[in-house]
Amino acid sequence: MGRHRFYIFLFMVITLNQYAQTDELNQFWNEYAFTKDLSHKWALELNVGLTTSSTPEDSNIFCNITQGYGRLWTHYRPNDRWKVSFFYAYYFNKNVPELNQREAPEIRMAAQGMYRILKEGKCKLNLRGRFEDRHLHNENGYSETVMRFRFQLRTVYCFTNNENTKDAFYGFLSDELFFKSKSQVSGPDLFDRNRATVGLGYFLNDNIQIEVSYANEIMPREPVDQLVNAIQLNITFNNFLPNLIKSMAPKKTILE
Template sequence: MCLTIVSQLTTLGVYAQTQSYNQANNEIDFSHDLSQKWSLEFNVGQSWTTKPGHTSLFSSLAQLYTRAWVHYNPNDKWKLSFFYAFYYNKYVPEIDQREAPEWRSAAQAIYYIKRKRLILTTRWRIEDRHIKNVDSVFEAVDRLRGQIKVVYPLNGSVIAKGVFYGIGSEELFFKTSSKVSGSGLFDRNRVSAGIGYGITNNCQLELSYSNEFLPRPGENQSYNAIQCNVVFTNLLPRIGHALFGKKTPEGSSAN
């Protein structure tokens, strides 16, 4: 169904010339549980891109960003989230990217479907983006994103230390029209697949490939990206325990 929607929405652009770029993205995620229902998360990431005449994935830095989340889990089926973020899009004239700082906030809802090892999630996100345009004005752009994602542990029942897991997702983006984002309703389609590994019970490494197709008037754009994510859970309490030890009821220190 998703492929049908994408086909219908991009019919006007499929015959246009497509310019392809290769990218390398990385992100470090830190999350901390406040209680069984509430948690905090912080992300920092960057993107590198190729340029015409340069084949290296690290030819030019394209983007830096930081993002802070608040999550609420009312039950084991739903996860409701809010984030506020800053994105710095660097000036890279070789790929027709101008300098465009952006402040972004979003509300998000995830619904979980679990079938033995398999975890299927459906995610909807509404983003309120304020992007600096050519007139040096931060222009408001709203965007709706819908994603289906599958995670499947390969050699264990759950994601834990020593467990490999597969990842796959399909995501559609829709936006409002503006000077900075263009007039089209459909923004892009992103398909990704990868694998993760539990370094410890609280730290995972994920490597994935994604393709983004952006239908644009005159010339479509396609981004092939290699993504590396490192995910830490409840890192600060474990650092404190490693540095200062844990006091026993008798008051002595046990490491």
């Protein structure tokens, strides 16, 4: 009887260990944003991004290109605390057999609201909620709709006295929860993932902002959970096109 209990206990340990296994990947996320202020309250933004990843056999974060995307935003600020945004995006998820990822083009639309809890002093605290309407091609060749809700808490601390201007230097920390609807392409689970991010930002000048960060993303999956360690590079060009045109325009000379 004692031997049977030992076998049962051993079986439970092996089973729990199997479900506790995690596939770990290292990735590089880079995104380039181009913004244009239309007025004091309205702005446009274009994002272009690319993701590369390691594989179980190769730890190089540039081993495979897994995703590329373009995203167009409209932003509206009704006051100094609220920011409401909408975007339309196309994501190309590349076929990567080494990661069990198949080619799945995606059209995504979203509505987002951000609220500034703390906006005075060196420390800022923001709440952000985003509702995404995703249309992904599944294995049967047709588009499947997946709804996803994301909730993020983000804090920013400015190390310099100046903010949002040349030579401003800051750090940031955030955590984001993802919830999704059940579908064939996205899986049966309601909870999608948790993403924690820590990083540093720097304003090169009034129009160029650079952020470098580390993101830890945990995705509960059956039978093996997925863990992603990602290095992020985000570069924002504010009013990029008007400034570029202005810099290239010939200067007028005054004739005496």
